[in-house]
Amino acid sequence: MKYPIALKKIIGSEHYKVSVPDLPGCECHATTIDQALIDIEKSMASHFSILAEYGESIPHASTIEKHQESINQVIWCLVDIDITPYLGKSHKINVTLPELLIKQIDDRVSKSEAHKTRSGFIASACLQALNN
Numbered sequence: 001m002k003y004p005i006a007l008k009k010i011i012g013s014e015h016y017k018v019s020v021p022d023l024p025g026c027e028c029h030a031t032t033i034d035q036a037l038i039d040i041e042k043s044m045a046s047h048f049s050i051l052a053e054y055g056e057s058i059p060h061a062s063t064i065e066k067h068q069e070s071i072n073q074v075i076w077c078l079v080d081i082d083i084t085p086y087l088g089k090s091h092k093i094n095v096t097l098p099e100l101l102i103k104q105i106d107d108r109v110s111k112s113e114a115h116k117t118r119s120g121f122i123a124s125a126c127l128q129a130l131n132n
Contacts, residue, residue: 001083001127003044003061006074007036020079021067022059023047033075041079048086058083060130084123095122 008017010029018036019027026047030036048058064076097105105118115121 001061002078002080004064004067005037005040005077005079006067006071007033007077008074020044020047021071022062033077037077037079041081044079044081048081048083052086052088058086083127084120 003020003022006019006021008019009015010017014031015029016031016033016036017027017029018040020040020043023044026040026043028036028039028043030039051058064078068076102118105121109115109118109121112121115124
């Protein structure tokens with residue numbers, strides 16, 4: 001899932017304050033933008049781990065446009081993070097799909113670096129539909 005990240009240069013300093021508006025309290029400081037993106041991804045993983053530990057749901061990512069109105073004078077970035085490890089244990093289910101759809105899914109998975117399995121592809125499609 002791609003989360004918008006706000007980077008704000010701290011005046012009179014060589015540091016950036018980095019925050020994830022969709023994850024209140026998830027922020028860090030860094031001296032470079034590159035390091036900020038590395039550090040915030042680690043902070044997000046920790047944040048998701050805590051949410052999962054307490055059985056809380058993972059907040060959906062909003063668009064940058066949604067946050068632009070309330071957060072000014074920042075550099076906007078997107079961090080793509082796999083949230084599936086924080087969604088809980090996997091359970092096997094039976095799903096009935098048309099043969100042509102299964103072939104299309106398998107074709108897409110075989111050509112994709114993002115999806116390694118049919119189940120992963122279906123899970124991503126479900127998450128995307130739930131976010132809309």
